[in-house]
Amino acid sequence: MATTRGFSGKRPADGVGERLPPGQYLTEDFPILSAGPVPRVALENWRFTVKDGVRPVASWNWEAFNLLPKTKLTRDIHCVTKWSKFNTAWSGVMIDDILAEAGIEAPSDFVLAHSYDGYSTNVPTEDLIVGKAMIATAYEGNPIIPEHGGPARLLVPHLYFWKSAKWVNGLQFTRRDEAGFWELRGYHMRGDPWREQRFSGD
Amino acid sequence: MSIDPEIAPQPKRLVWQEATVVAITIATPRVKIFRLRPVAWQGFTAGQHVDLRLTAPDGYQAERSYSIGSAPDRSGEIDLVIDLIDDGEVSPFFHAVVEIGDTIEMRGPIGGHFIWRAEDGGPLLLVAGGSGLVPLMSMLRYRSDAAPDIPAALVLSARREGEMIWREELLSRDRDEAGFHLFATVTRDVPATPGIHHGRVNAGLIASALARLPAPPKTIFICGATPFVDAAADLALAAGIPFERIRTERYGG
Ligand SMILES: Cc1cc2nc3c(=O)[nH]c(=O)nc-3n(C[C@H](O)[C@H](O)[C@H](O)COP(=O)(O)OP(=O)(O)OC[C@H]3O[C@@H](n4cnc5c(N)ncnc54)[C@H](O)[C@@H]3O)c2cc1C
Numbered sequence: 001m002a003t004t005r006g007f008s009g010k011r012p013a014d015g016v017g018e019r020l021p022p023g024q025y026l027t028e029d030f031p032i033l034s035a036g037p038v039p040r041v042a043l044e045n046w047r048f049t050v051k052d053g054v055r056p057v058a059s060w061n062w063e064a065f066n067l068l069p070k071t072k073l074t075r076d077i078h079c080v081t082k083w084s085k086f087n088t089a090w091s092g093v094m095i096d097d098i099l100a101e102a103g104i105e106a107p108s109d110f111v112l113a114h115s116y117d118g119y120s121t122n123v124p125t126e127d128l129i130v131g132k133a134m135i136a137t138a139y140e141g142n143p144i145i146p147e148h149g150g151p152a153r154l155l156v157p158h159l160y161f162w163k164s165a166k167w168v169n170g171l172q173f174t175r176r177d178e179a180g181f182w183e184l185r186g187y188h189m190r191g192d193p194w195r196e197q198r199f200s201g202d
Numbered sequence: 203m204s205i206d207p208e209i210a211p212q213p214k215r216l217v218w219q220e221a222t223v224v225a226i227t228i229a230t231p232r233v234k235i236f237r238l239r240p241v242a243w244q245g246f247t248a249g250q251h252v253d254l255r256l257t258a259p260d261g262y263q264a265e266r267s268y269s270i271g272s273a274p275d276r277s278g279e280i281d282l283v284i285d286l287i288d289d290g291e292v293s294p295f296f297h298a299v300v301e302i303g304d305t306i307e308m309r310g311p312i313g314g315h316f317i318w319r320a321e322d323g324g325p326l327l328l329v330a331g332g333s334g335l336v337p338l339m340s341m342l343r344y345r346s347d348a349a350p351d352i353p354a355a356l357v358l359s360a361r362r363e364g365e366m367i368w369r370e371e372l373l374s375r376d377r378d379e380a381g382f383h384l385f386a387t388v389t390r391d392v393p394a395t396p397g398i399h400h401g402r403v404n405a406g407l408i409a410s411a412l413a414r415l416p417a418p419p420k421t422i423f424i425c426g427a428t429p430f431v432d433a434a435a436d437l438a439l440a441a442g443i444p445f446e447r448i449r450t451e452r453y454g455g
Binding site for chain 1: 259
């Protein structure tokens with residue numbers, strides 16, 4: 001590995017370095033990555049649908065969705081634009097509980113998460129189940145502001161944060177691993193920050 | 203809302219390579235332009251960025267993204283424009299340490315959404331805050347070579363006139379290019395140049411830019427710090443531009 005002349009870098013404090021995946025730096029802010037304007041979704045129009053292929057298998061409005069069992073997750077998150085943020089505190093409905101409420105087991109190995117802004121991202125089913133991911137409805141005890149994906153966003157904290165689709169309105173199980181919006185534009189199909197899977201081919 | 207189906211002109215695999223610094227220009231008191239010559243370069247699309255990686259002697263690394271400000275051309279060189287963030291890690295290193303002849307690790311080009319090619323058509327509305335101008339400048343320079351008939355307007359916000367990157371070039375393009383119009387504003391100074399506005403980008407400035415385009419913009423590209431991008435995107439929506447025509451890139455901060 002070639003060293004850069006004159007570069008020593010600002011070292012993260014003790015205990016921080018081990019929690020930072022390669023190429024990431026710690027921020028206290030909560031920066032934002034998105035491809036377009038922030039959509040404003042009124043709660044009375046909000047719906048969340050689970051589909052098996054093209055077939056809807058379960059759907060909830062805001063009121064009904066909020067009656068599902070809630071779980072809290074506090075996790076480190078890592079954005080592909082290089083920032084990481086530690087101990088972000090979310091609450092919402094685990095994907096396991098959503099599937100249980102829908103009365104199904106995951107029908108295939110791949111999922112496309114769809115959002116109100118028209119964008120999508122693909123996530124392997126095994127990254128969503130067994131306590132790994134949720135549809136988050138609160139951040140640090142408050143409703144999620146639209147800039148951060150509210151009313152509800154997918155939260156898959158162990159993958160790069162673009163996989164945690166903002167303004168989510170549905171999960172679609174697919175037979176094949178179908179590339180979502182970002183993945184069609186060169187981002188990685190899985191996006192594991194510890195393997196630095198930023199772009200296709202990484 | 204639908205997404206147009208264009209696919210990334212980004213290499214299948216992005217490999218790290220060395221790039222040599224061949225020129226450094228002081229653009230404003232806080233901005234330097236670094237001209238880089240990568241070892242192998244297949245060109246890029248206006249709007250794309252590269253990732254840089256710096257390595258310390260003990261193996262510690264820092265990575266950051268920088269947009270390309272030059273137009274796609276055959277020179278095999280690209281311009282990166284680095285704004286100094288005083289308490290930052292990478293930008294102060296570039297400002298204080300990097301010299302002509304140094305090599306920097308980079309990979310790219312990256313990005314398949316915040317990009318524009320002549321065949322994508324226009325009119326174009328570009329909205330930039332500070333160094334958010336960089337990828338939009340690449341589009342403007344490319345446009346004047348490849349598709350000068352496509353109408354374009356740039357709404358640009360800077361803190362002061364002296365902090366406007368490529369100020370002279372933008373003013374002369376505004377004067378000389380029939381299809382291009384500049385709507386610049388400075389927030390912290392009273393502008394000296396006639397035609398440069400004072401204050402933040404607001405509904406009036408967006409309306410003036412829209413009025414100078416012969417038809418509603420096909421695409422609007424907004425780039426800058428997050429609060430700027432959010433405010434500008436909301437102004438564009440309020441001006442009646444459909445959601446799916448608005449593309450944003452945020453530099454954090
Ligand atoms: C796709 C993309 C393209 C980019 N293109 C450019 C470009 O063309 N030119 C350019 O100068 N930068 C660009 N950036 C930003 C760049 O990647 C770095 O974030 C920036 O140079 C700061 O890095 P640093 O190491 O100096 O500061 P850091 O050590 O990362 O940050 C230090 C402090 O400054 C804050 N900060 C970080 N960035 C900003 C900012 N932009 N404004 C205000 N505060 C900030 C941080 O939150 C932190 O508190 C781009 C970012 C992205 C994601």
